Amino acid sequence: MDTEIAMKCLFLTLTVSCQLMLLPLWGQKDTHKVKDERQAYRVALGRSLFRSPHLSGKKQMTCATCHEPSYSFTDGVAESPGILGTGVGRNSPTMFAIAHVPQFPGPRLANASPLKSSQALTLAERCLVPIENPLEMASSVKDAIGRLKNSQGMKASFERAYGPGILGITAKRVGEALAAYLSTIEAPNSPYRNFLAGDQNALSTFERRGLKIFQGGGQCAHCHSGEALSDGLLHTAFLPGSARDVAQSQRGLILAAKARRSFANMKMQLPETGIGRELFDRLAPQLQGCDATMSASANRRTTYDGQDPSFKQMHTLSLWDVARTGPYFRDGSVATLEQTIQTHVSELRQVRANWKRVRNLRKQANRRAGSKTAKRLLPKWIGHPKGVPTPDDLTAGDLQAVLAFLKTLSPRS
Ligand code: HEC
Ligand code: HEC
The missing domain is CATH 1.10.760 (Cytochrome Bc1 Complex; Chain D, domain 2)
Known part of the structure; x- marks a missing residue:
């Protein structure tokens, strides 16, 4: 491990000094060219991450499972089935022009680094949320990075997109690359x-x-x-309290009741800590039974995205x-x-x-x-x-x- 870092440092020093030596030869244009090239590689990387099963626990899901380009970036069903197949309680929205949405709500949890809690998220940050959502991809960003590191060609793809360096594959870069790809999906020709x-x-x-x-x-x-x-x-x-509100709350509680059982049946290992773990513990607390017949306020529980089930x-x-x-x-x-x-x-x-x-x-x-x-x-x-x-x-x-x-x-x- 230490030698690997040492080698990377050496590599970085060499690249930086080579670049410094070349600097006077570079015109303004070339720097732009490198930037454009990197951006193009970032988009390509984002596109392949969007279809990569490495982002999901048990490698069953990709972003495109629920945001399928040929279905206008949705999955065409009322409720996405998610990794458990029991439903995620939400309909999958389109990705058309998504980069123009000013901000996204984050899960309302405390200390949920690297995904800020109850904050307005950027598109890049929002792209990491499904990886940790226990009903969607049921993994952690950390584990996903581990799988990406072991996957052939990924290291090279990240280097092309971000340049050589010791950072390699990071959470921030995964989010950025996904957002770079999504930014290329403009409004349909209409x-x-x-x-x-x-x-x-x-x-x-x-x-x-x-x-x-x-x-x-x-x-x-x-x-x-x-x-x-x-x-x-x-x-x-x-x-x-309207019919739609009540129906959603009931759905949330039924999902909660099923979730822990399904995870046990699938023998899935949930991350010990992190936002996915926190969401899961809120969704399906171990000691309390989840009772769909109880009123939402009596359950005092939040839905999978951290919202109060009695008010959305x-x-x-x-x-x-x-x-x-x-x-x-x-x-x-x-x-x-x-x-x-x-x-x-x-x-x-x-x-x-x-x-x-x-x-x-x-x-x-x-x-x-x-x-x-x-x-x-x-x-x-x-x-x-x-x-x-x-x-x-x-x-x-x-x-x-x-x-x-x-x-x-x-x-x-
Ligand atoms: C299991 C299905 C599923 C998977 C897998 C999934 N998504 Fe989603 N996605 C959804 C659903 C459902 C929503 C709506 C959530 C909500 O309403 O709170 C959503 C919302 C989003 C949003 C916000 C759009 C909006 O208007 O709210 C973005 C951006 C997004 N997904 C990107 C991704 C990316 C990137 C991946 C892969 C890392 C991914 N999704 C994987 C189902 C999925
Ligand atoms: C106060 C803000 C607000 C106003 C005003 C508003 N909308 Fe909406 N619209 C929303 C929100 C929030 C949602 C998502 C609601 C939900 O999922 O329950 C939505 C959802 C929709 C959807 C569903 C899209 C989908 O993909 O499922 C349509 C269609 C829509 N609005 C059209 C309209 C039209 C037409 C008007 C004017 C008559 C309108 N909206 C006025 C906030 C608004």
Whole structure:
């Protein structure tokens, strides 16, 4: 081990001194060329990591298992099965334009290095989360790096992407490479993209009416904004205690009950420490039984992503290619796009009408979850119920126009 490090140091010194010697010969252009080349290698590395089973415990999953490019980077089912096959409680979202989402919520856990807890995560940090999620890839970043180190060609790929050096394969680099690859996945070639690029005729009159409502009366663009059509914020998208909320809480508890048993059956070794371990212990505490018939607050447990089961804030979903990314919502509870808009609008109206209650419940849930949600992830109108944007007076015809507009976010078939 020591000799290996010593050799690497020697190698590094030699490379650095060689580079220093060559420096006067290098023009500005060449430095850029090296940077561009490295970036291209980083994208290529990210693409291969996205399909690498080494990131998952027991090597059963890849990122593409759930974000399959030919399914618009989703898996086409309501709930991703995950490594246990029991479901992960969430619907897999698209990766189109994902690099334009300003930030992502992290699991709400304490001291969860290298994945910060309850913080706003960058895309690179977010990419490491599934590796440690006990229901998704069920490993640790540390173990994944160990497997990558033993895998043929990986060391060389990291060297091409990051240059030679003693650092080699690190968590930060794995995240960065995955993010570099995801940054190349732009919005699909669609009528609305062409419209944004200046082609006024890309949308029909009816579709343009839908766009106007999307940006105006429907207030959709308050949350579905920016190049990813997501503000990257956490919103109360449905009423606490509503049918959808109760169904999600029950689902979370059933998952928890199954998880520990399934891991034992699979003879899987969970990491001793780290975010995956913490998530797992919250998900399926050893001493307490997990009881789906108990009320969520009596269980006092968080769901797999660290959220309080009795109250969920939802991270705005991107809408690119939405006509082809169903089933819908983060819980995959709605099958068709038309129904999704109707459900969404009526739920947002209810949240607005019950704002005071929602705000109090949110405070309580935050206290129970042990750590507060980062302010950066919350919308500015949090203390001003009147400012909550919700569509109030949309007619059935308006909703049809919005639906027609949403279909322009996919290629015309
Ligand atoms: C078992 C299925 C599964 C696997 C494997 C998986 N993901 Fe995901 N991914 C999901 C689900 C489900 C969500 C939504 C989570 C949520 O709503 O909280 C998600 C969310 C994301 C997000 C955030 C997008 C958003 O809008 O919330 C990114 C980025 C992402 N995954 C990247 C990856 C990468 C990179 C890998 C591989 C290291 C990966 N995923 C592996 C299922 C999976
Ligand atoms: C207050 C913020 C907010 C507003 C306003 C809003 N949305 Fe959303 N939207 C969200 C959030 C958050 C989600 C994810 C909700 C969930 O999973 O439960 C979402 C999900 C969706 C989805 C499902 C996407 C998928 O892939 O599953 C569609 C479609 C959608 N919104 C369209 C609209 C339309 C159309 C409007 C205007 C009528 C609108 N939204 C207004 C925040 C908002």
